[in-house]
Amino acid sequence: MGTTAGMTTKVWVLAFACSSSVVTAAPKAKPDKKAAIAQLTIALDGVDDEAAAKAADELGDSTDPAAHEALLDGLAFGLRVPVAVQALTALAKHPAPPDVSSLKRYATHHNPTVRGSALNALALYPDPIAHAAVVQGLHDPAGVVRTSAASAAAKAHVREAIEPLFALLARGEEPAARALAAMADADLVRKLGDQLGKVPDASLALCLGLVLRRPDFGPDAERVEVVRAIGKITDRSAVNALTDYIDATPKNPPRASRAEAEKMVEARLGGAK
Amino acid sequence: MIRALVLALVLAACGGPVFHLTSPDNDRSALTAALAHRNLPEQPAPLNASRTPRVFILAGGPTKQLIAYDLQRGAILWKQNADVQSRIWVGGNFIVEREHDQLVARDQQTGTVTWQTEIPGELVGATADADHAYVAYKENGSTWWLAGYDGASGKRLWKVDADGTLGAPMAHGGIVYVPYNQQWLSLVDGKTGAIAARIRGIDEGISMLRVTSKVAFYGSKQGVFRLDDRSASGKRAESSYAQVKVPPQLDKTTYGRDIYDPVQNAYTAIERARILYAAPAEGMQLDAYAVHYFRFVFGFDKTGALVWAYSNPRVELVASEDTGAAILAVSQTGNLVALDPANGAVRLDQNIVQAGSILGATFDADGWSPPAQGEKTETVAALVAIARDHDARFDRVKELAVQALAKLPGGEVTQELLGVLADTRAPQHLKDVVVDLLVARKDPASLSVLTAQLAAHDDFLLQTQPLALGPVAKAIAGLGGAKLDPAAVSAALVALQSHLDAPTTQVADLVFVIDAMAAIGGGKERPALGSHLLLYHADDDLGSDAAWGRAIVLALENHGGPGERELLRQVAADPRTKPDLVTIIRDALAND
Numbered sequence: 125m126g127t128t129a130g131m132t133t134k135v136w137v138l139a140f141a142c143s144s145s146v147v148t149a150a151p152k153a154k155p156d157k158k159a160a161i162a163q164l165t166i167a168l169d170g171v172d173d174e175a176a177a178k179a180a181d182e183l184g185d186s187t188d189p190a191a192h193e194a195l196l197d198g199l200a201f202g203l204r205v206p207v208a209v210q211a212l213t214a215l216a217k218h219p220a221p222p223d224v225s226s227l228k229r230y231a232t233h234h235n236p237t238v239r240g241s242a243l244n245a246l247a248l249y250p251d252p253i254a255h256a257a258v259v260q261g262l263h264d265p266a267g268v269v270r271t272s273a274a275s276a277a278a279k280a281h282v283r284e285a286i287e288p289l290f291a292l293l294a295r296g297e298e299p300a301a302r303a304l305a306a307m308a309d310a311d312l313v314r315k316l317g318d319q320l321g322k323v324p325d326a327s328l329a330l331c332l333g334l335v336l337r338r339p340d341f342g343p344d345a346e347r348v349e350v351v352r353a354i355g356k357i358t359d360r361s362a363v364n365a366l367t368d369y370i371d372a373t374p375k376n377p378p379r380a381s382r383a384e385a386e387k388m389v390e391a392r393l394g395g396a397k
Numbered sequence: 398m399i400r401a402l403v404l405a406l407v408l409a410a411c412g413g414p415v416f417h418l419t420s421p422d423n424d425r426s427a428l429t430a431a432l433a434h435r436n437l438p439e440q441p442a443p444l445n446a447s448r449t450p451r452v453f454i455l456a457g458g459p460t461k462q463l464i465a466y467d468l469q470r471g472a473i474l475w476k477q478n479a480d481v482q483s484r485i486w487v488g489g490n491f492i493v494e495r496e497h498d499q500l501v502a503r504d505q506q507t508g509t510v511t512w513q514t515e516i517p518g519e520l521v522g523a524t525a526d527a528d529h530a531y532v533a534y535k536e537n538g539s540t541w542w543l544a545g546y547d548g549a550s551g552k553r554l555w556k557v558d559a560d561g562t563l564g565a566p567m568a569h570g571g572i573v574y575v576p577y578n579q580q581w582l583s584l585v586d587g588k589t590g591a592i593a594a595r596i597r598g599i600d601e602g603i604s605m606l607r608v609t610s611k612v613a614f615y616g617s618k619q620g621v622f623r624l625d626d627r628s629a630s631g632k633r634a635e636s637s638y639a640q641v642k643v644p645p646q647l648d649k650t651t652y653g654r655d656i657y658d659p660v661q662n663a664y665t666a667i668e669r670a671r672i673l674y675a676a677p678a679e680g681m682q683l684d685a686y687a688v689h690y691f692r693f694v695f696g697f698d699k700t701g702a703l704v705w706a707y708s709n710p711r712v713e714l715v716a717s718e719d720t721g722a723a724i725l726a727v728s729q730t731g732n733l734v735a736l737d738p739a740n741g742a743v744r745l746d747q748n749i750v751q752a753g754s755i756l757g758a759t760f761d762a763d764g765w766s767p768p769a770q771g772e773k774t775e776t777v778a779a780l781v782a783i784a785r786d787h788d789a790r791f792d793r794v795k796e797l798a799v800q801a802l803a804k805l806p807g808g809e810v811t812q813e814l815l816g817v818l819a820d821t822r823a824p825q826h827l828k829d830v831v832v833d834l835l836v837a838r839k840d841p842a843s844l845s846v847l848t849a850q851l852a853a854h855d856d857f858l859l860q861t862q863p864l865a866l867g868p869v870a871k872a873i874a875g876l877g878g879a880k881l882d883p884a885a886v887s888a889a890l891v892a893l894q895s896h897l898d899a900p901t902t903q904v905a906d907l908v909f910v911i912d913a914m915a916a917i918g919g920g921k922e923r924p925a926l927g928s929h930l931l932l933y934h935a936d937d938d939l940g941s942d943a944a945w946g947r948a949i950v951l952a953l954e955n956h957g958g959p960g961e962r963e964l965l966r967q968v969a970a971d972p973r974t975k976p977d978l979v980t981i982i983r984d985a986l987a988n989d
Contacts, residue, residue: 169971169973170973171972171973200931202932202934203935204937205937229898229928229932232898233900234933234938234939235936235938262858263857264857265855265857266900270857288858291858292858
């Protein structure tokens with residue numbers, strides 16, 4: 125049975141501590157720093173949610189492994205919703221492999237906000253378990269969680285998420301369009317172009333339009349392909365996407381993709397732009 | 398015989414109506430003589446002169462049709478258009494029926510009218526034997542008559558009157574059984590109309606009559622007597638008497654038609670809710686019986702346990718008869734169905750009449766059955782078909798079906814019961830029954846089926862929802878203590894934990910999931926349940942839910958070890974833990 129009880133926390137933190145010492149060679153904590161972490165730990169486990177959330181935030185800022193351990197221990201023992209949200213974000217400020225189990229546990233919490241925070245945090249972990257949790261988040265009944273999962277998938281470039289993102293795109297989910305746009309390479313753009321007629325025009329136009337506006341996407345020949353793919357969309361949203369691209373792109377140096385976009389917009393609007 | 402005739406003469410000499418309150422009754426020797434006077438076959442056999450098994454069918458439509466079908470040859474004997482307004486009574490070479498105010502006799506070989514006579518009053522009932530037809534009727538609103546007619550010519554041979562209510566008579570080898578005033582059954586000589594004997598029901602009325610070729614039955618809705626020498630006692634305890642157990646879901650069922658209800662002289666829906674039974678060699682100890690209930694036939698053993706079922710597809714069975722060798726039935730669409738009375742195996746299911754809707758039928762097929770050819774008993778399939786039927790009229794029958802199904806072992810049956818839960822059109826009450834049955838079932842072989850049912854989760858992309866999660870978990874919890882396959886337990890625990898951890902599992906279901914994990918886990922469930930408690934002990938929603946709190950605390954306390962109890966103590970000591978949960982933990986640990 126795959127469980128994530130708190131009993132493994134110390135092992136994780138030990139591993140975190142080891143990795144920190146190798147990578148960052150963190151100095152030993154001074155006694156006053158330890159006392160501060162102890163105070164924050166007490167606050168984290170206290171009944172005052174506001175103070176506990178603040179403590180979680182401060183523990184997350186700390187590079188001291190003890191602070192990280194305190195967060196993991198707090199999460200393992202169970203935190204109230206507002207505190208958990210903060211603690212999950214804080215934990216991911218200094219990601220360590222052992223965090224994944226704890227984050228995954230909260231990624232299925234009954235509270236959607238907590239789930240969303242856990243998924244956002246999991247985006248920072250290049251771990252198959254983390255990726256699987258993100259993909260699972262795309263299936264979540266709560267829209268806010270799917271949004272977080274889509275964002276996490278994009279941030280972590282989770283390839284396994286592409287298929288469910290396409291499924292969400294077909295349902296007109298904007299976060300999926302944004303995630304796919306963020307992840308798209310030339311190959312994915314071609315696949316997106318193939319979705320014409322299978323997904324809502326507006327979603328496809330938004331997605332391809334966002335690809336077009338990505339500064340890291342190119343070379344320009346590929347952008348031309350994107351423009352042409354948008355040109356096949358008959359919905360008004362296609363013109364908007366192209367117009368946004370024209371507006372966001374300087375005339376000089378001239379770009380074939382921009383010129384192509386202008387031609388299409390003129391053709392659509394009959395020169396009325 | 399002499400004694401009977403003397404009795405008849407004595408009765409006749411009294412003057413006044415032949416049927417009257419003060420006539421002698423329950424005279425054992427008179428009864429014995431009258432019964433001996435019957436001309437009955439050695440072996441069960443059809444009544445008609447050629448001893449050929451037949452069924453006479455009345456079909457509706459713009460023009461009613463009377464159809465005679467030869468069961469032996471499997472062929473229609475004849476069809477006649479006729480505005481028949483009664484059931485069909487079978488004689489030797491003829492049948493009789495009512496058409497408007499006429500009693501009409503038809504040749505049994507051709508269906509042509511051989512004679513007809515005006516019914517002199519309000520028809521109470523009619524019957525026939527080899528050579529005669531008999532009619533009971535009411536005249537002027539207050540006098541009842543029984544008349545005997547020659548079967549060949551229609552000539553009235555005699556008529557006798559009654560000062561009280563007569564019921565529909567039944568003829569049996571030359572004796573006519575005539576119900577009188579709900580309490581008496583007179584045995585009348587068919588040739589003369591003289592009363593040969595009379596039975597008075599002392600502790601049960603007489604409102605039902607049924608006759609096979611060899612045996613007559615009488616009784617009421619309460620039970621059924623075999624007409625024999627012992628009937629002279631008039632009491633159940635000293636008679637050949639049977640009362641069978643009929644499940645409450647089949648509450649409209651009777652042992653036979655009500656002989657005092659003139660409406661039942663025609664084929665009615667009452668024919669479709671009938672207890673079917675064959676005569677034992679002697680006495681009335683029934684080893685088995687069946688119940689025809691509209692579209693269904695259920696077989697029971699002598700203890701009343703349901704042992705087989707038959708579900709007729711789509712349409713009702715309008716007529717049925719236990720011939721002693723088979724249960725025969727005719728459907729609304731003209732199918733002839735023959736079932737093995739022992740196990741419900743379908744020996745025959747064949748369309749024999751292509752006509753309008755079948756209104757009713759009279760079988761003359763005592764002792765007959767189509768040949769058995771090793772047919773398979775399809776009771777599970779029949780019960781499943783009944784349980785899944787969407788006809789709202791039979792919701793209670795569906796209950797009976799699922800109850801019977803639940804008594805059968807095996808994962809396949811569990812699968813079918815779960816199918817009822819998954820059926821969006823199944824009534825909620827039925828689902829509640831199924832849930833209770835699944836819990837009570839405690840069938841270890843079902844664990845893998847129940848686990849498979851847990852595969853569905855609330856999934857936005859797949860558009861799935863958990864299917865009957867609570868009931869399934871409850872059913873798994875019911876397996877606690879049973880000897881289970883360890884691999885099946887592991888798989889079940891994984892599936893249950895997936896719902897324990899699922900974000901959208903409702904609290905009510907979660908409680909059952911926790912119970913199930915604790916019931917079958919054998920300790921393997923403890924880490925997951927401990928983690929679950931920690932995750933939500935301070936949660937405003939779950940942490941404050943008393944049902945959840947009790948479930949998780951008791952699961953860890955009852956099934957856990959020292960480690961789990963220490964965990965509970967720590968949770969109770971946590972100032973963030975919800976107060977109700979703290980109370981539950983302290984109560985649970987009070988005896989530690």
